[in-house]
Amino acid sequence: MEPVLKVEDLTKVFSRSGQQDFTAVDHISFELMPGECLGIIGESGSGKTTVVNMVTRLLDATQGRIVLDGEDITHSKGAQLRKAYQKMQMVFQTPTDSFDPRCTLGDGIGESLRNHGMSAGETQKRVEQLLQMCGLPTEFASRYPHQVSGGQCQRAAIARALAIQPKLLICDEATSSLDVTVQKEVLALLSELRGQQGTGLSILFICHDIALVQEFCDRVLVLYHGDIVEQGIPDDVIQNPQNEYTKRLINSIL
Amino acid sequence: MKEPTVRVQKIRRDSVKTRLIVFGILAVLLLVVSVFSEYLTPCDPYLQDLTIAKAPPSAEHLLGTDRYGRDMLSRVIVGSRTSIFSTLLLVAVITVLGTAIGVFCGWHGKWVDTVLMRLSDMFLAFPGLVFALAVAGVLGGGLHNAIIALAAISWPKYARIARSQTLAQKETAYIKAAKLAGSGAGKIICKHILPNIIGPILVTSMLDIGTMMMELAGLSFLGLGAKPPIAEWGSMMSDTRSLMNTAPWITFAPGVAIFISVMIFNLLGDTIRDYADPRNRGR
Ligand SMILES: Nc1ncnc2c1ncn2[C@@H]1O[C@H](COP(=O)(O)OP(=O)(O)OP(=O)(O)O)[C@@H](O)[C@H]1O
Ligand SMILES: [Mg+2]
Numbered sequence: 001m002e003p004v005l006k007v008e009d010l011t012k013v014f015s016r017s018g019q020q021d022f023t024a025v026d027h028i029s030f031e032l033m034p035g036e037c038l039g040i041i042g043e044s045g046s047g048k049t050t051v052v053n054m055v056t057r058l059l060d061a062t063q064g065r066i067v068l069d070g071e072d073i074t075h076s077k078g079a080q081l082r083k084a085y086q087k088m089q090m091v092f093q094t095p096t097d098s099f100d101p102r103c104t105l106g107d108g109i110g111e112s113l114r115n116h117g118m119s120a121g122e123t124q125k126r127v128e129q130l131l132q133m134c135g136l137p138t139e140f141a142s143r144y145p146h147q148v149s150g151g152q153c154q155r156a157a158i159a160r161a162l163a164i165q166p167k168l169l170i171c172d173e174a175t176s177s178l179d180v181t182v183q184k185e186v187l188a189l190l191s192e193l194r195g196q197q198g199t200g201l202s203i204l205f206i207c208h209d210i211a212l213v214q215e216f217c218d219r220v221l222v223l224y225h226g227d228i229v230e231q232g233i234p235d236d237v238i239q240n241p242q243n244e245y246t247k248r249l250i251n252s253i254l
Numbered sequence: 255m256k257e258p259t260v261r262v263q264k265i266r267r268d269s270v271k272t273r274l275i276v277f278g279i280l281a282v283l284l285l286v287v288s289v290f291s292e293y294l295t296p297c298d299p300y301l302q303d304l305t306i307a308k309a310p311p312s313a314e315h316l317l318g319t320d321r322y323g324r325d326m327l328s329r330v331i332v333g334s335r336t337s338i339f340s341t342l343l344l345v346a347v348i349t350v351l352g353t354a355i356g357v358f359c360g361w362h363g364k365w366v367d368t369v370l371m372r373l374s375d376m377f378l379a380f381p382g383l384v385f386a387l388a389v390a391g392v393l394g395g396g397l398h399n400a401i402i403a404l405a406a407i408s409w410p411k412y413a414r415i416a417r418s419q420t421l422a423q424k425e426t427a428y429i430k431a432a433k434l435a436g437s438g439a440g441k442i443i444c445k446h447i448l449p450n451i452i453g454p455i456l457v458t459s460m461l462d463i464g465t466m467m468m469e470l471a472g473l474s475f476l477g478l479g480a481k482p483p484i485a486e487w488g489s490m491m492s493d494t495r496s497l498m499n500t501a502p503w504i505t506f507a508p509g510v511a512i513f514i515s516v517m518i519f520n521l522l523g524d525t526i527r528d529y530a531d532p533r534n535r536g537r
Contacts, residue, residue: 058430082436090434098427102449108428112435160431 002070003031004168004202005055005088010064012050012226024050026226027064032168037194037203039213039234042223043249048206049093051223052172055204056090057081069167086116089161091174095153099145105153106141109160116164130159134189151182158189170204175212187216210250214238222246270528277522284515287331288338295328299485308501318503320494326507333485333508336397338515341467344401344408349459351405352412357443357451359413360420371417374410382407382469383476390478397470397486400479404469408462415458419451453527460523464516471512487512 012025025047032038042048053059055066057073066074073084089112092098099108109130110123118126128138134155145153154174161169171190175183194201207213213220214234222230222243230243241247287294297315303323311318317326355374359367377385382404389403423429423446432442471488473479480486487508494504 056430056434058433078438082438085434085436088434090431092427092431094427098431100428100432100446100450103446108431108435111432111437115436115441157431160435164436 001033003067004034004036004069005032005204006065006067007031007051007055008065008067010051010054010066011062012047012054012059013062024226025054028223028226028228029064030221030228030231032202032204034167034202035194035198035200036219037205037217039205039207039217039220040223041207041210041213041220041249043208046223047226048208048223049172050226052090052170052204052206056088056170057084082115085112086164087166088168088170089164089166090170090172091154091157091161093173094177095150095157096145098157099153101145104142104144105148105156108145109141109156109163112160112164126163127159130163131156133162133193134159135185149182151178151185154178154182154186155189158186158193162193165200167200168202168204170206172206173208174205176208183212187212191216210234210238222249270525273521273525274529277518277525280518281522284334284338284518285342288334291332291335295325295331297325297328299324299328299332300483301325308497308504310501311503317507318501320490320504321497321501326504329485329490330487330507330511333487333490334511334515336480336484336486337467337470337488337512340397340401341463341470344404344466344470345459345463347401347405348408348462349412349455352409353416353448353452353455355409356413356416356418357420357447360417360424361439361443361447367417370413374413377407378410380407383472386473386478387476395478395481397474397480397484400470400473403478404466404473408466412455412458415455416451419454420447423447423450457523457527460519460526463519463523467512467516 008029009027010025010029011023011027014022014024016022028051030038040048040051050059054061057066057076061074064074065072068084069087071084073081076084099105106124106127110118110127113123113126114120124141127141131138131140136152136155136159140148140152140156148156157174175186178186190203194203205213205217217234220231220234220237221228222237222245224243224245230237230241230246237246238250241250301324303319305323306315306319307321307323309315309319309323315325315327317330319325320329355370359370385407386400386403389399389406393399393402429442429446432446437445468488470479471486471491474481474486474489475492480489490508491505491512494501497504
């Protein structure tokens, strides 16, 4: 089977004027298979967000290759990139900030649909359907982001990410800003969606909570100072960590 | 517990709305008067009659007459054309131009940004009056050239505001989300960036109306703007300063007109800022 996402030798060097260059991501490679859920864990500042931002092309990679569904998107621009975004969507860390304060949630969720040529009426129907799928009442379509709670907003963000039925869903600490019970709900929603879509939906799940990863992911990468120091099945990694850093990470939680 | 907060918010919002309507209507009224000023004058504003020169306010001439016996009320009304209309034109031009340049710079970045921003630094460094004199020297005096001169030195302020706001917007998660939704640069700028940055820019331009009115008047006083006998509030005031002691109404009439117009536009600016604040958006 072809991987949905293949990352080869990906590197990001931030050059800051007056300071030394800083390597945030250091030659990492990984693959994500259809239907798989891959977790990336690591402490704050280990480069997780930098990796996702490069994968979603919000940030240019210094070196390396990103192949999405067989297509090299490392240097894609304009229309080509927009086509790539039909296959790849992201749920952001801060739900409320990821919706334009001047647009309704419905506008936000329907934006990708409108951009890909769906009519206004059809979009509205589909948005309502998506909201229901994510466990929100349909009247939320006309609410503004500041009128809903963080958890509700994150559900809407998931609805938005799933609107154009991507093959790859990236969650960059999508549950970190939510409280524990809401976190559980959102995770349950993601699991349910995975179940529904089968191999149609792969997830790249960024997290710094190892327990969540164990619960939710098929495979996990441990990132430390921009480098993958360990990878494998979450249970194996947790019970039998090989790397010094991973041991410390696990010990600090248990 | 929730209810009182909701009510307070609602009341505040309603009052903002009322203010917006009131000041909006007043501003529109001023505009209408300035556009149709020629048809609204009770007397001919340019008709001289030395027999009634410097006459104090009376039933016939509500605001009295000036030193040539011209009806002050008519002159103030006609003057609104030049004063308000050219000021608004000027502010509109610099707002649109400055914002467009600023957003473009902020969005595009790279060398275009550097070049345009250095250019704006250059214009900012020029003393306004000196530049206006230079423009007048090259293009000749007159209202049009005064507007061009003021526009040339005023757009950088708007470009800077728009640029810094655009840069801040570019980093927000919702702009990234819009990119991921497949929106192109044009759509992102029009739908997400402009609505989010237009508030402070509009407030600036509303508050600038007063300043620009004064600056245009100042240029007129120096003979670089409106030329006599054209009625223009600023020059009407400057021309009659010497009559302050003997016939104060001649100076006061245009002065009060400037005061009222500046006040209305300033209040409208404040109200628009309050209204544009998303936290004031009710449910
Ligand atoms: N634009 C930038 N310029 C310079 N350095 C940066 C930039 N963005 C990130 N970094 C640095 O890169 C490193 C990795 O940052 P990143 O945001 O990827 O961490 P993270 O793993 O997502 O952390 P967190 O869990 O806190 O979100 C950090 O040390 C950060 O300071
Ligand atoms: Mg991060």
